[in-house]
Each structure stands twice: as C-alpha cells, then as structure tokens.
Amino acid sequence: MKDSKGQILKISLLLFLQKGFKEVTMNEIVKSSGFSKGAFYHYFSSKEEVFKEVIDVYFKQMLHLDYETLPSDSLKSFYQANLDIHKKRDKMIRSWYQETFEGDFPNNIYYILFDALRLLPEVREQQQKRIKAEVKAWEKVIEKARANDEIKTILSSENLAKQFVYSSDGIALHMVMISSSAELIDEVKTVWESLYKSIKT
Amino acid sequence: MKDSKGQILKISLLLFLQKGFKEVTMNEIVKSSGFSKGAFYHYFSSKEEVFKEVIDVYFKQMLHLDYETLPSDSLKSFYQANLDIHKKRDKMIRSWYQETFEGDFPNNIYYILFDALRLLPEVREQQQKRIKAEVKAWEKVIEKARANDEIKTILSSENLAKQFVYSSDGIALHMVMISSSAELIDEVKTVWESLYKSIKT
DNA sequence: TCTTTAAAACCGACCATTCGGTCTGTGTTA
DNA sequence: TAACACAGACCGAATGGTCGGTTTTAAAGA
Known part of the structure; x- marks a missing residue:
C-alpha cells in the first residue's frame, strides 16, 4: 500500500x-x-x-504530552522522562526530514504554530488549555516532591513550575534564533538539572 | 515637514x-x-x-539593550531597570498601533524576527551576538551581587543568568500564544521577583 | 511680490508573473 | 467496468512592480 x-x-x-x-x-x-x-x-x-x-x-x-503517564513519584524522574520524550520526537522528525531533503533541518516549530494560531481559531483555545495543564502537571509533581522532602525551596510551587516550563520554552526560542535546534534538548537538560540541584535537599 | x-x-x-x-x-x-x-x-x-x-x-x-547604561550595583536594580525599559517600549509601540488601527494590537514580535532571520542573513549573526551579550551582562551583575552578599545560591552565575534570560523569553512566547502580550511584562516581573526572592540573602 | 521652473512628491491604471485551484484525460486496481 | 489514483495543461485572481502623467514645493529671477 x-x-x-x-x-x-x-x-x-x-x-x-x-x-x-x-x-x-x-x-x-x-x-x-x-x-x-x-x-x-x-x-x-x-x-x-x-x-x-x-x-x-x-x-x-508533537506538542501534546500525556502527563498522566509520566512518572510522578519524583521531580527528577518527571523532568527526565519529559526530556526523553522530546528527544525521541526530535529524532523522529529529523529522520523524516533527511528522507526527503538534504542539509540541515531548518526547524522552526514556532513559525508553524503562529500560523496555526492565526488561521485556525480552535488551536488558540487548545493551546491555552495545554499550557495551563502543563503548569498544573509540574505543580502537582513539585508539591509531591516537596512533601516527600525531595526538594526544599521558598519558591511557591506555581512559580517553580513556571521556572521549569518557561525556561524550556525560552531555550527553544533561543535555539530557533541561532538555528541550532539540535542542541536544544541538551541545553534544556543543563538548565533543568542546575535548577533541580539548587532546590534538592 | x-x-x-x-x-x-x-x-x-x-x-x-x-x-x-x-x-x-x-x-x-x-x-x-x-x-x-x-x-x-x-x-x-x-x-x-x-x-x-x-x-x-x-x-x-526594539531588541537592543545597552547593558552598560543599566544600573549594575545590584541584581535587583538591574532587573528592575530591565523591566522598566521593556515596559516603556511596549507602551510606545502600542500607542503607535492605536494611532492607525483599531482594536487589540496582535503583536507577535517573533513572527517578524523569524522572517528577518530567514530573509536577512546578517540578522542571524547579530542576534547570536546579542544573546551572548545578554547572558554575559546578567552573569556579570550576578557575580557582583554574589560578591556583595546580595544573593546566595549554589547555582553557577551562568546558569542563574540563563534562568533569568530564558524565563523572560519563555514568558514572551507564552503570551504570544495566548495573545495577551499586554500582560507580558507583569508576568516576567512576577517570575523574576520570585526567582530573586529565592536566592537573596 | 509675482512669475518661472525644475525637482520632488505623488497618483493610479497598467503589466508580467505567480499563485491556488480546475478540468479533461489516462492508466491502474479490484 | 466502474471506481480510484494520478498527470499536467490551463484558468482567473491576486501580487509585486512599472510608468506616464499630475500636483506640490521651493528656490531663483524679474
């Protein structure tokens, strides 16, 4: 077929x-x-x-993540699983690209997203929901990690969750700007790990 | 004239x-x-x-910030000055928009940036330099704040600088996605302030 | 002050090209 | 043999850009 x-x-x-x-x-x-x-x-x-x-x-x-299925027993395993999934997806789409085109993959995930937001009204809603769910999922895991004495910080769970979420998006944006999205996941990893280290007990 | x-x-x-x-x-x-x-x-x-x-x-x-002229005596005054400048610029461009068009300003600063990166080769270089300079400027202020006992954290200056820089870009991106760029600066302020609180001595 | 004049500022009908999309026809499959 | 899967010449609309002409401006001359 x-x-x-x-x-x-x-x-x-x-x-x-x-x-x-x-x-x-x-x-x-x-x-x-x-x-x-x-x-x-x-x-x-x-x-x-x-x-x-x-x-x-x-x-x-590509954007969807089923947070229910991610390990939530610890913040560390949660963000690691997060990274793994994104790494896999990145690999997949890169291999697709190389099946048809040559050279570097000029991936700009946001360009297509902006178009979708502008042209397809339902995408905007879904995106807003997605973002809220994302922060909520992080918050939940963080609360748990705090209760389990995995981490200790004066940051509120919401703000810490935002730190994780926003930093990854900020990095993604920077990578698009310097056109080296291949290094994206590694940089996110570095930043998340350092953030984690600074709060873990 | x-x-x-x-x-x-x-x-x-x-x-x-x-x-x-x-x-x-x-x-x-x-x-x-x-x-x-x-x-x-x-x-x-x-x-x-x-x-x-x-x-x-x-x-x-719009993207350029002359970090030399920003107060660097404390991290707090540095990020506050940063916020002020962006607030002013946002106000200006909004008033321009309302001189000619009606309704909300559907500002997507990244859309035009992506086009510039794709169409004008020199912009890519400049952008890379800009980003590096930005992180460097934050790092420098952070180092100083650390030396002055303003802040205390096990985070390296580089990673902390990245937290500040990346989070603001991540927020900007989120605001574009939910089309409420008017709330951008306030959210950046919230996140930066909470981050600051968690590290100040 | 009025007139001349040439450049600058501006207009909008028009042009060539490109775009998304159509349609007729042909080979293929079940 | 009828439905499907494709090919590609063709079409009208839209796009970026041109060009001959008109108005405005302002300096120079009388």
Whole structure:
C-alpha cells in the first residue's frame, strides 16, 4: 500500500515547519512530494485543508504530552522522562526530514504554530488549555516532591513550575534564533538539572 | 515637514508585526499608510527593501539593550531597570498601533524576527551576538551581587543568568500564544521577583 | 511680490508573473 | 467496468512592480 496521502501530508509538514503557511506554494508541495496537482487535489480540497490536517495529525501530538503517564513519584524522574520524550520526537522528525531533503533541518516549530494560531481559531483555545495543564502537571509533581522532602525551596510551587516550563520554552526560542535546534534538548537538560540541584535537599 | 517615508515605514512595521513578511501585501501597506503605489516606490525600491529598513530602523533597537547604561550595583536594580525599559517600549509601540488601527494590537514580535532571520542573513549573526551579550551582562551583575552578599545560591552565575534570560523569553512566547502580550511584562516581573526572592540573602 | 521652473512628491491604471485551484484525460486496481 | 489514483495543461485572481502623467514645493529671477 502506497499511502500517497500520508506522504503528501508529511512533506507538507516539513515544508510548513521551514517557512510557514503562506510562503509554501502548491507547486513546492506537489514537486517535493513527487506527485502532481491532480493527485494533491484528489486527496485534499485546498491548501488550507492540508495545513489543517497537518496541524491535526502531526502538530498537536508533537506538542501534546500525556502527563498522566509520566512518572510522578519524583521531580527528577518527571523532568527526565519529559526530556526523553522530546528527544525521541526530535529524532523522529529529523529522520523524516533527511528522507526527503538534504542539509540541515531548518526547524522552526514556532513559525508553524503562529500560523496555526492565526488561521485556525480552535488551536488558540487548545493551546491555552495545554499550557495551563502543563503548569498544573509540574505543580502537582513539585508539591509531591516537596512533601516527600525531595526538594526544599521558598519558591511557591506555581512559580517553580513556571521556572521549569518557561525556561524550556525560552531555550527553544533561543535555539530557533541561532538555528541550532539540535542542541536544544541538551541545553534544556543543563538548565533543568542546575535548577533541580539548587532546590534538592 | 511630512516625513512620508517615516510614515510608510512605521505602518509597515505594524503590519509585519501582525502577519510577517509574506502575508502583508503592497496594497495593504499603501492603503494603510494613506499613500499610493507611486509614493511607495518613490521612497523604496521593493517590498524587501522596506522590510529590511523596518528591521534596521525599528526592530534592532526594539531588541537592543545597552547593558552598560543599566544600573549594575545590584541584581535587583538591574532587573528592575530591565523591566522598566521593556515596559516603556511596549507602551510606545502600542500607542503607535492605536494611532492607525483599531482594536487589540496582535503583536507577535517573533513572527517578524523569524522572517528577518530567514530573509536577512546578517540578522542571524547579530542576534547570536546579542544573546551572548545578554547572558554575559546578567552573569556579570550576578557575580557582583554574589560578591556583595546580595544573593546566595549554589547555582553557577551562568546558569542563574540563563534562568533569568530564558524565563523572560519563555514568558514572551507564552503570551504570544495566548495573545495577551499586554500582560507580558507583569508576568516576567512576577517570575523574576520570585526567582530573586529565592536566592537573596 | 509675482512669475518661472525644475525637482520632488505623488497618483493610479497598467503589466508580467505567480499563485491556488480546475478540468479533461489516462492508466491502474479490484 | 466502474471506481480510484494520478498527470499536467490551463484558468482567473491576486501580487509585486512599472510608468506616464499630475500636483506640490521651493528656490531663483524679474
């Protein structure tokens, strides 16, 4: 089975990740995926639709983390598991890129996110919920870690949770800016570890 | 004196801040600024050029901070001065926006930055230098604060500096995502203050 | 002060190209 | 043999950019 639709979808994702919605043209999508306009419009009704589907199929799960399944017995194992998942995802999308394109992967996850926020109203809501859930999940783990005497700090759990969440996003942003997203996870690790060390009992 | 060129430049900045380079059309620029194509091309040779000039004139100074002039006698006064400057800049650009457009200012500073990074090679270099200088400046102040017994932490100065820098960028990103950049500075203030409290002697 | 004049400022119809999208036709599969 | 999977020439709309012409400005001349 050829899964042409899946192929087009994947290529579209990679293109949108590089340049955002508007800058990617139909001819690019069609050529890069090795199909024709006819094939494309056989599977999708418009450029908007393929973008929407890219967001639905790939992007949401790229950002989504099921915090229930992460180990919450200690803050350390929690952030380590967090790092592992992101490392895996990064690897996967990089290998996808190299199947089709050459050179470095100019990954800018935020570019496509901004487009999604602007073009797809429901994404904004979901994103807000996601962020809140993320901070809440960290908070919960932190509370527990505090109760278990794993950590000790005068920071409120909320603010400490924010430190973890915000720092990772800040780093991601910096990496995009200096175009070395490959080093992203390692830098997050360094910062999180140092933050952890400073609060652990 | 009318400074038509300046007017066009300012409007272009505001438009690019909303939608990025590609999504803004010449007709939009021309209409919003109240001129004609003829006027525009009298002052600029192309859409690319006005973008370049927008980055040169406005954007670089929006990101630039002259750390030499900031008070470095204490970490507290340093980050407070930092907040003040950003507050002022935010106010200014908001008032510009309301001179011409109505409703909320859909400010996404990163969208235009990403375009600049992609379209103007020299911006990437400058941005890398800027980031390095920023962390260095924080480090220096932190070292001093440590020597003066203002703060006490097992965190290295570098990592602590990164905490401050990364957290502010992470927050900025979150605010863009939930489209409430008006609350940005206050949230940065909260997080920085809590971080400060946790390390001050 | 009025007139001349040339450059600067500005207008908007128009142009070439590119864009997203359509449509007719052909090979393939079940 | 009918539905599916694709190819690619083609289309109208939109885009960035041009150009001939008009108005405004301001310095110079009378």
